[in-house]
Amino acid sequence: MIVEQVWTGNAYRNFNYLVACPETGDALAIDPLDFTKCLDVAANRGWTITQILNTHEHGDHTGGNKGVVDATGAKIIAHKDAGKRIPNMDRGVGAGDIIKVGNTVELECLDTPGHTMCHICLLAHTDQPALFSGDTLFNAGAGNCHNGGHPAELYETFRQQLDALGPDTLLYPGHDYLINNLEFTLDREPDNTTARAMLDQYRNQDPADALVTTLAQEREMNTFFRLESPSVVAKLVEEFPDLGDAPDPKSVFLKLRELRNSW
Ligand SMILES: [Zn+2]
Numbered sequence: 001m002i003v004e005q006v007w008t009g010n011a012y013r014n015f016n017y018l019v020a021c022p023e024t025g026d027a028l029a030i031d032p033l034d035f036t037k038c039l040d041v042a043a044n045r046g047w048t049i050t051q052i053l054n055t056h057e058h059g060d061h062t063g064g065n066k067g068v069v070d071a072t073g074a075k076i077i078a079h080k081d082a083g084k085r086i087p088n089m090d091r092g093v094g095a096g097d098i099i100k101v102g103n104t105v106e107l108e109c110l111d112t113p114g115h116t117m118c119h120i121c122l123l124a125h126t127d128q129p130a131l132f133s134g135d136t137l138f139n140a141g142a143g144n145c146h147n148g149g150h151p152a153e154l155y156e157t158f159r160q161q162l163d164a165l166g167p168d169t170l171l172y173p174g175h176d177y178l179i180n181n182l183e184f185t186l187d188r189e190p191d192n193t194t195a196r197a198m199l200d201q202y203r204n205q206d207p208a209d210a211l212v213t214t215l216a217q218e219r220e221m222n223t224f225f226r227l228e229s230p231s232v233v234a235k236l237v238e239e240f241p242d243l244g245d246a247p248d249p250k251s252v253f254l255k256l257r258e259l260r261n262s263w
Helices: 035-045 065-072 151-160 178-188 193-202 215-221 230-239 249-262
Strands: 002-007 015-020 026-030 048-053 075-079 091-093 098-101 105-111 120-124 130-134 170-173
Touching: 002 035, 015 035, 015 105, 015 170, 026 035, 026 098, 035 048, 035 065, 048 065, 048 098, 151 249, 178 193, 178 230, 178 249, 193 215, 230 249
Parallel strands: 026 048, 048 075, 075 091, 130 170
Antiparallel strands: 002 015, 015 026, 098 105, 105 120, 120 130
16 A cells, blocks of 8 residues: 655645555545645556545535546545535445455545544554544544534544554544644643654644654644543643543543634
Protein backbone atom coordinates (compact mmCIF):
# COMPACT_ATOMS: atom_id res chain seq x y z
CA MET A 1 0.00 0.00 0.00
CA ILE A 2 1.32 3.42 -0.97
CA VAL A 3 -0.18 6.50 0.72
CA GLU A 4 0.07 10.04 -0.66
CA GLN A 5 -1.13 12.78 1.65
CA VAL A 6 -2.23 15.72 -0.54
CA TRP A 7 -2.20 19.14 1.13
CA THR A 8 -4.84 21.38 -0.43
CA GLY A 9 -3.57 24.67 1.02
CA ASN A 10 -7.17 25.89 1.34
CA ALA A 11 -8.71 27.89 4.19
CA TYR A 12 -10.25 24.77 5.73
CA ARG A 13 -6.83 23.11 5.78
CA ASN A 14 -8.06 19.88 4.15
CA PHE A 15 -5.86 16.86 3.57
CA ASN A 16 -6.84 14.61 0.65
CA TYR A 17 -5.35 11.14 0.18
CA LEU A 18 -4.47 8.72 -2.56
CA VAL A 19 -4.04 5.08 -1.56
CA ALA A 20 -2.50 2.98 -4.32
CA CYS A 21 -1.72 -0.63 -5.10
CA PRO A 22 1.97 -0.87 -6.02
CA GLU A 23 1.31 -3.83 -8.36
CA THR A 24 -1.52 -2.47 -10.50
CA GLY A 25 -1.32 1.30 -9.99
CA ASP A 26 -5.03 1.43 -9.08
CA ALA A 27 -5.71 4.20 -6.59
CA LEU A 28 -8.46 5.13 -4.15
CA ALA A 29 -8.97 8.86 -3.64
CA ILE A 30 -10.16 9.75 -0.14
CA ASP A 31 -12.11 13.05 0.06
CA PRO A 32 -10.43 14.46 -3.09
CA LEU A 33 -11.64 18.05 -2.68
CA ASP A 34 -8.71 19.47 -4.64
CA PHE A 35 -9.33 17.12 -7.54
CA THR A 36 -6.81 18.87 -9.79
CA LYS A 37 -3.99 18.23 -7.32
CA CYS A 38 -5.16 14.64 -6.78
CA LEU A 39 -5.31 13.98 -10.53
CA ASP A 40 -1.85 15.52 -10.96
CA VAL A 41 -0.35 13.37 -8.20
CA ALA A 42 -1.91 10.25 -9.74
CA ALA A 43 -0.62 11.15 -13.20
CA ASN A 44 2.88 11.82 -11.89
CA ARG A 45 2.96 8.50 -10.08
CA GLY A 46 1.46 6.57 -13.02
CA TRP A 47 -1.67 5.68 -11.04
CA THR A 48 -5.30 5.40 -12.13
CA ILE A 49 -7.96 6.62 -9.69
CA THR A 50 -10.65 3.94 -9.88
CA GLN A 51 -12.56 4.68 -6.66
CA ILE A 52 -13.43 7.61 -4.41
CA LEU A 53 -14.24 7.26 -0.72
CA ASN A 54 -16.03 10.12 0.99
CA THR A 55 -15.54 9.80 4.74
CA HIS A 56 -18.73 11.85 5.20
CA GLU A 57 -21.14 14.15 3.45
CA HIS A 58 -19.70 17.63 4.13
CA GLY A 59 -18.94 19.70 1.05
CA ASP A 60 -15.24 20.12 1.82
CA HIS A 61 -14.94 16.32 1.53
CA THR A 62 -17.29 15.65 -1.42
CA GLY A 63 -16.73 18.80 -3.49
CA GLY A 64 -14.11 17.22 -5.74
CA ASN A 65 -16.08 14.10 -6.65
CA LYS A 66 -17.37 15.39 -9.96
CA GLY A 67 -13.96 16.54 -11.12
CA VAL A 68 -12.42 13.12 -10.41
CA VAL A 69 -15.35 11.19 -11.91
CA ASP A 70 -15.37 13.33 -15.06
CA ALA A 71 -11.65 12.69 -15.56
CA THR A 72 -11.48 9.02 -14.58
CA GLY A 73 -14.96 7.43 -14.28
CA ALA A 74 -14.10 6.47 -10.68
CA LYS A 75 -16.85 4.93 -8.53
CA ILE A 76 -18.05 6.87 -5.47
CA ILE A 77 -18.18 5.02 -2.14
CA ALA A 78 -19.62 6.42 1.10
CA HIS A 79 -21.62 5.47 4.19
CA LYS A 80 -24.68 3.42 3.28
CA ASP A 81 -26.98 5.95 4.97
CA ALA A 82 -25.48 9.00 3.22
CA GLY A 83 -28.21 8.66 0.57
CA LYS A 84 -29.01 11.80 -1.35
CA ARG A 85 -26.56 13.87 0.66
CA ILE A 86 -23.81 12.54 -1.63
CA PRO A 87 -24.92 12.70 -5.28
CA ASN A 88 -24.18 9.78 -7.63
CA MET A 89 -22.99 7.36 -4.96
CA ASP A 90 -22.16 3.96 -6.48
CA ARG A 91 -21.63 1.93 -3.31
CA GLY A 92 -22.84 2.29 0.26
CA VAL A 93 -20.68 0.74 2.98
CA GLY A 94 -21.03 -0.09 6.67
CA ALA A 95 -18.97 -1.53 9.51
CA GLY A 96 -16.75 -4.42 8.45
CA ASP A 97 -17.10 -3.89 4.71
CA ILE A 98 -13.87 -4.12 2.74
CA ILE A 99 -12.70 -1.75 0.01
CA LYS A 100 -10.18 -3.41 -2.31
CA VAL A 101 -7.70 -1.36 -4.30
CA GLY A 102 -5.87 -3.27 -7.03
CA ASN A 103 -4.44 -6.64 -5.98
CA THR A 104 -2.77 -5.79 -2.73
CA VAL A 105 -4.75 -3.24 -0.74
CA GLU A 106 -7.69 -4.00 1.51
CA LEU A 107 -9.23 -1.32 3.70
CA GLU A 108 -11.75 -2.10 6.42
CA CYS A 109 -14.67 0.30 6.85
CA LEU A 110 -15.37 1.47 10.39
CA ASP A 111 -18.78 3.05 11.06
CA THR A 112 -17.77 6.02 13.20
CA PRO A 113 -20.69 8.36 14.01
CA GLY A 114 -20.24 11.59 15.95
CA HIS A 115 -18.93 14.30 13.59
CA THR A 116 -21.86 13.34 11.38
CA MET A 117 -24.07 10.27 11.63
CA CYS A 118 -22.82 8.94 8.25
CA HIS A 119 -19.09 8.88 8.86
CA ILE A 120 -16.70 6.15 7.69
CA CYS A 121 -13.08 5.72 8.79
CA LEU A 122 -10.84 3.31 6.88
CA LEU A 123 -8.44 0.97 8.64
CA ALA A 124 -5.56 -0.64 6.76
CA HIS A 125 -4.36 -3.87 8.36
CA THR A 126 -0.87 -3.39 6.97
CA ASP A 127 2.35 -4.38 8.82
CA GLN A 128 2.13 -0.94 10.33
CA PRO A 129 -1.64 -0.31 10.45
CA ALA A 130 -3.08 3.00 9.23
CA LEU A 131 -6.30 4.85 9.98
CA PHE A 132 -7.86 7.33 7.55
CA SER A 133 -9.96 9.20 10.06
CA GLY A 134 -11.80 11.93 8.12
CA ASP A 135 -13.22 14.42 10.61
CA THR A 136 -13.55 11.95 13.50
CA LEU A 137 -10.00 12.10 14.88
CA PHE A 138 -7.43 14.79 14.17
CA ASN A 139 -3.84 15.19 15.26
CA ALA A 140 -4.24 16.18 18.91
CA GLY A 141 -8.00 16.69 18.53
CA ALA A 142 -11.48 15.41 17.72
CA GLY A 143 -14.13 16.40 15.19
CA ASN A 144 -16.77 18.95 16.04
CA CYS A 145 -20.43 17.95 16.18
CA HIS A 146 -22.29 21.06 15.05
CA ASN A 147 -23.15 20.12 11.46
CA GLY A 148 -25.22 17.01 11.88
CA GLY A 149 -23.29 15.25 14.63
CA HIS A 150 -23.77 14.21 18.26
CA PRO A 151 -21.10 14.53 20.98
CA ALA A 152 -22.33 11.45 22.88
CA GLU A 153 -22.02 9.36 19.69
CA LEU A 154 -18.50 10.73 19.13
CA TYR A 155 -17.61 9.67 22.66
CA GLU A 156 -18.86 6.14 21.97
CA THR A 157 -16.84 6.02 18.75
CA PHE A 158 -13.71 6.96 20.68
CA ARG A 159 -14.38 4.51 23.48
CA GLN A 160 -15.50 1.51 21.43
CA GLN A 161 -13.42 1.85 18.28
CA LEU A 162 -10.51 4.29 18.48
CA ASP A 163 -9.42 3.09 21.92
CA ALA A 164 -9.09 -0.42 20.44
CA LEU A 165 -6.55 0.59 17.77
CA GLY A 166 -2.96 -0.59 18.16
CA PRO A 167 -0.36 1.92 19.38
CA ASP A 168 1.66 1.78 16.14
CA THR A 169 -1.36 2.72 13.97
CA LEU A 170 -0.55 5.71 11.72
CA LEU A 171 -3.11 8.51 11.68
CA TYR A 172 -4.17 10.21 8.43
CA PRO A 173 -6.78 12.86 9.33
CA GLY A 174 -9.00 14.97 7.07
CA HIS A 175 -7.57 18.35 8.13
CA ASP A 176 -4.35 19.85 9.43
CA TYR A 177 -5.28 21.25 12.83
CA LEU A 178 -2.16 20.07 14.69
CA ILE A 179 -0.97 23.40 16.05
CA ASN A 180 -4.33 24.76 17.22
CA ASN A 181 -5.16 21.43 18.79
CA LEU A 182 -1.85 21.24 20.67
CA GLU A 183 -2.54 24.70 22.02
CA PHE A 184 -5.91 23.45 23.26
CA THR A 185 -4.23 20.45 24.88
CA LEU A 186 -1.86 22.77 26.72
CA ASP A 187 -4.74 25.00 27.79
CA ARG A 188 -6.40 21.96 29.36
CA GLU A 189 -3.25 20.25 30.57
CA PRO A 190 -0.42 22.78 30.97
CA ASP A 191 2.00 20.13 32.29
CA ASN A 192 1.71 17.92 29.17
CA THR A 193 5.39 17.79 28.20
CA THR A 194 4.74 15.74 25.04
CA ALA A 195 2.34 18.35 23.67
CA ARG A 196 4.75 21.15 24.64
CA ALA A 197 7.69 19.48 22.86
CA MET A 198 5.60 18.71 19.78
CA LEU A 199 4.34 22.28 19.57
CA ASP A 200 7.88 23.62 19.81
CA GLN A 201 9.10 21.23 17.12
CA TYR A 202 6.26 21.51 14.60
CA ARG A 203 4.92 25.05 15.06
CA ASN A 204 6.26 26.12 11.66
CA GLN A 205 5.96 22.81 9.82
CA ASP A 206 5.05 22.78 6.12
CA PRO A 207 1.67 20.98 5.88
CA ALA A 208 2.74 19.69 2.47
CA ASP A 209 5.27 17.58 4.40
CA ALA A 210 3.29 17.08 7.58
CA LEU A 211 4.08 15.03 10.65
CA VAL A 212 2.23 11.69 10.62
CA THR A 213 1.54 10.64 14.20
CA THR A 214 0.83 7.23 15.69
CA LEU A 215 -2.01 6.37 18.03
CA ALA A 216 0.59 6.00 20.80
CA GLN A 217 1.56 9.65 20.31
CA GLU A 218 -2.09 10.71 20.14
CA ARG A 219 -2.76 9.03 23.46
CA GLU A 220 -0.03 11.16 25.01
CA MET A 221 -1.03 14.54 23.60
CA ASN A 222 -4.65 14.41 22.41
CA THR A 223 -6.94 15.67 25.18
CA PHE A 224 -9.82 13.55 23.91
CA PHE A 225 -7.81 10.41 24.75
CA ARG A 226 -6.79 11.77 28.16
CA LEU A 227 -10.11 11.74 29.99
CA GLU A 228 -8.56 10.22 33.09
CA SER A 229 -5.43 12.37 33.20
CA PRO A 230 -5.32 13.77 36.75
CA SER A 231 -4.39 17.26 35.57
CA VAL A 232 -7.10 17.36 32.86
CA VAL A 233 -9.72 16.26 35.40
CA ALA A 234 -8.45 18.53 38.20
CA LYS A 235 -8.56 21.65 36.03
CA LEU A 236 -12.05 20.84 34.74
CA VAL A 237 -13.41 20.14 38.22
CA GLU A 238 -11.93 23.40 39.50
CA GLU A 239 -13.54 25.41 36.68
CA PHE A 240 -16.84 23.49 36.57
CA PRO A 241 -17.78 22.35 40.10
CA ASP A 242 -21.08 21.01 38.73
CA LEU A 243 -19.09 18.06 37.34
CA GLY A 244 -18.51 16.80 40.89
CA ASP A 245 -15.21 15.66 42.39
CA ALA A 246 -14.76 12.57 40.21
CA PRO A 247 -16.54 12.99 36.86
CA ASP A 248 -16.84 9.91 34.67
CA PRO A 249 -14.90 9.83 31.38
CA LYS A 250 -18.00 10.56 29.32
CA SER A 251 -18.76 13.74 31.27
CA VAL A 252 -15.14 14.82 30.85
CA PHE A 253 -15.27 14.15 27.09
CA LEU A 254 -18.51 16.08 26.63
CA LYS A 255 -17.23 19.06 28.60
CA LEU A 256 -13.96 19.10 26.61
CA ARG A 257 -15.90 18.92 23.33
CA GLU A 258 -18.06 21.86 24.46
CA LEU A 259 -15.03 23.91 25.55
CA ARG A 260 -13.24 23.26 22.27
CA ASN A 261 -16.18 24.78 20.36
CA SER A 262 -15.77 28.15 22.00
CA TRP A 263 -12.03 28.09 22.54
ZN1 LIG B 1 -16.82 17.50 8.18
